[in-house]
Amino acid sequence: MHKKDFTRLLKLGILKDKDICTEIDCDLCDDSHHTTPFQNDADFMIVCGSSSRKVLPDELKIWTVNQDALLGLIRKNLGISGKVVDETQGDKKLWNIGTKSTKHSTIAFYYLRQDSPLEFERLRNEVHDVHNNHNVIFTNTNIEAQPNVQNEQFVNLTSLIDTGTSLFSTKKLDVILVKRHRVQFDTRSGNLTLDGKLLHAFGKSNERKYFIEKLWKDFEQPVTNTDLYKFVRGKMGNGVADTPQKYCNKLKNAISKAYSNISNILIQPQANQYMLKDPDR
Ligand SMILES: [Zn+2]
Numbered sequence: 001m002h003k004k005d006f007t008r009l010l011k012l013g014i015l016k017d018k019d020i021c022t023e024i025d026c027d028l029c030d031d032s033h034h035t036t037p038f039q040n041d042a043d044f045m046i047v048c049g050s051s052s053r054k055v056l057p058d059e060l061k062i063w064t065v066n067q068d069a070l071l072g073l074i075r076k077n078l079g080i081s082g083k084v085v086d087e088t089q090g091d092k093k094l095w096n097i098g099t100k101s102t103k104h105s106t107i108a109f110y111y112l113r114q115d116s117p118l119e120f121e122r123l124r125n126e127v128h129d130v131h132n133n134h135n136v137i138f139t140n141t142n143i144e145a146q147p148n149v150q151n152e153q154f155v156n157l158t159s160l161i162d163t164g165t166s167l168f169s170t171k172k173l174d175v176i177l178v179k180r181h182r183v184q185f186d187t188r189s190g191n192l193t194l195d196g197k198l199l200h201a202f203g204k205s206n207e208r209k210y211f212i213e214k215l216w217k218d219f220e221q222p223v224t225n226t227d228l229y230k231f232v233r234g235k236m237g238n239g240v241a242d243t244p245q246k247y248c249n250k251l252k253n254a255i256s257k258a259y260s261n262i263s264n265i266l267i268q269p270q271a272n273q274y275m276l277k278d279p280d281r
Contacts, residue, residue, distance in 0.1 A: 012167060013069040017061035024059055028052070071097055071111060074138065074157070077168040080109050087127045094123050094130070097138075102177055105195035110137040112154075117144035120154075133184040134196035136177075152180055182278045183265050185216035192259075194279070200259040208258075210235040211251045215266070215276035222273040248274065 009015045023034040028048035037044040037055045044055040071084055075097055082098030087110070095111045110130060112120060120143055124130055130137065133153055137143075143154045155176055162169035184193045190202035190209045202209040214231040215223055229244035232251070242250065252274065256262055264279045 008167075012073060014066055014073065014167075015063050016066045016069075018064040019062040020060050021062050024055065067092060067113070071095060073166070074111065074168055077166050078109075078160070078170050078173050087130070088123065093119065094127055104182055105134070105197075107177070107196070108132070108135045110135060112137050112139045112143075114139060114141055114143070117142065132193075132196060133186055134193060181219060183219075183276065185212055185276075187213055187216070194265070199261070200255075205235075207232050207236060208251055208255050211248070211255065212266075212276065215274060218275075220275065220277045222269045222275045225272050225274070228274060245272065 006015070023036050024046065026033050026035040026046065026048050028035075028046065028051040035046045035048060037046050037060065039045075044057075044060065045052055046055055074080065075084070078100070080098040080100045083096075084098065085096040086092060087094045087096055093113055097109050097111050099106050099108050101107075112123070114120060120137075120139075135153065137154050138157050138160075139154055140157060142156055155173070157168070159176075160168045160172045162172060182195050184196075185191070186193070188204075190204050190212075192199045192202060192212060202212055210232040211228060213235075214228050225244040225248040228248050228251075232247075252266070252268075255266070265277055267275050267277065269275050
């Protein structure tokens with residue numbers, strides 16, 4: 001880390017020293033090894049071969065992130081308000097850090113402190129509200145999301161850092177939020193939502209659900225009847241007598257019947273295609 005950045009994080013109270021380490025990396029020789037500093041009068045020293053040097057007190061400190069200060073700064077910089085709740089009951093892994101209203105909706109924000117890229121998969125079963133694709137989850141490292149998780153739900157904090165601001169940039173966050181789809185489809189639950197509100201629950205496994213799932217996978221791109229037909233049939237594992245066109249029209253009609261406002265977001269760009277999209281702005 002750059003020395004200036006380090007000083008800045010210290011000043012912001014985000015880094016704090018937790019402990020004194022017993023070993024540091026030797027920089028007196030070309031071998032990479034650890035060495036134990038020893039006290040010599042008021043100073044600490046390291047020795048390797050015939051070389052030696054003084055060790056600065058800061059070199060011996062083990063630094064840790066002050067979570068409360070970090071969460072406070074994120075909220076202040078990004079204009080997020082509400083209560084901070086540790087969703088992992090003192091485990092300090094996932095916090096609900098409040099909400100922020102945008103043009104179309106109010107978004108709930110979380111902070112995920114993960115030690116391994118797969119941490120979220122373990123936590124998502126424990127923390128129920130986090131399932132909503134509409135939420136935004138800030139992370140300290142990149143997430144390895146499973147195929148049924150929307151990657152756009154996760155924002156690595158480093159992508160929000162702007163050295164011209166206090167630290168995190170609300171402008172950078174806004175750019176990310178505008179790019180997010182207002183329509184979301186949860187492939188696990190089969191719930192189709194707009195701005196976080198449920199439009200229709202399609203269920204977990206049926207032809208209509210897979211029809212929407214395929215269109216969601218290719219969001220805002222036209223999908224041909226043939227491709228839809230292949231996908232749905234592949235998922236259902238059964239044969240259908242109808243032609244692709246007839247089959248897709250039948251599914252579309254069944255969906256429109258269950259949810260009449262879908263014509264806003266489910267369109268036919270051409271006679272042999274369907275497309276799922278955000279509503280016109
Ligand atoms: Zn050495």
